Amino acid sequence: MNFVVPAALPTTLEVTDTTDRFPVRRVYCVGRNYAEHAREMGHDPDREPPFFFCKPADAIVPSGSEIAYPLATQNLHFEIELVVAIGTGGTHIKAADALDHVYGYAVGIDLTRRDLQGEAKKMGRPWDSGKGFDQAAPCTAIRPASQIGHPSSARIWLAVDGKIRQDSDIDRLIWSIPETIEHLSGLWTLQPGDLIYSGTPAGVGPVEKGETMTGGVDGVGEIEIKIT
Ligand code: MN
Numbered sequence: 317m318n319f320v321v322p323a324a325l326p327t328t329l330e331v332t333d334t335t336d337r338f339p340v341r342r343v344y345c346v347g348r349n350y351a352e353h354a355r356e357m358g359h360d361p362d363r364e365p366p367f368f369f370c371k372p373a374d375a376i377v378p379s380g381s382e383i384a385y386p387l388a389t390q391n392l393h394f395e396i397e398l399v400v401a402i403g404t405g406g407t408h409i410k411a412a413d414a415l416d417h418v419y420g421y422a423v424g425i426d427l428t429r430r431d432l433q434g435e436a437k438k439m440g441r442p443w444d445s446g447k448g449f450d451q452a453a454p455c456t457a458i459r460p461a462s463q464i465g466h467p468s469s470a471r472i473w474l475a476v477d478g479k480i481r482q483d484s485d486i487d488r489l490i491w492s493i494p495e496t497i498e499h500l501s502g503l504w505t506l507q508p509g510d511l512i513y514s515g516t517p518a519g520v521g522p523v524e525k526g527e528t529m530t531g532g533v534d535g536v537g538e539i540e541i542k543i544t
Pocket residue numbers: 345346347348395397426513515516
């Protein structure tokens with residue numbers, strides 16, 4: 317096949333302890349999925365069904381990368397999240413069957429240009445410029461569920477230059493991973509290669525040029541990203 321402009325390479329992530337790769341198709345993200353984070357953003361966590369936004373697949377950057385401070389923002393925020401890697405697709409997947417569709421798990425940072433997101437919220441505009449920018453989706457290698465099972469309780473944390481900023485447990489998700497997959501697959505047909513950033517706990521805040529974010533979910537992985 318002859319492409320008339322250079323074709324983008326597919327985005328892939330390592331699979332832990334192998335030379336295999338996980339091909340990334342789409343990146344879905346859940347908004348406000350921990351009660352204290354919903355409250356810190358000015359919302360009532362009890363009255364909101366889950367909602368979703370997307371990042372482009374090529375916004376994925378592997379752990380260990382240095383990222384240039386993004387364009388057009390003065391308020392870049394970190395959001396540490398458990399990431400779900402879909403292995404088998406489907407539509408209208410029931411929560412009871414949802415984990416059969418999961419290939420594995422990873423740890424991601426939902427980087428956010430909070431100033432642009434705030435402006436979009438105020439104007440009733442889409443969130444793409446706040447959420448879907450270049451290099452907005454750092455992510456670790458995928459750890460297969462065949463190795464670690466399906467974590468429902470584990471510490472999730474993020475530190476900036478060694479100082480803990482987010483510290484919670486994935487058992488505090490408002491919508492569990494199976495429930496999230498049930499909702500999401502009623503809106504889009506999930507496919508192998510889809511990633512789901514499952515939402516962030518409280519404590520989000522800015523990261524500056526020269527600072528290094530480290531974070532993790534116990535039993536899943538640890539991520540490190542420096543902003544340059
Ligand atoms: Mn998020």
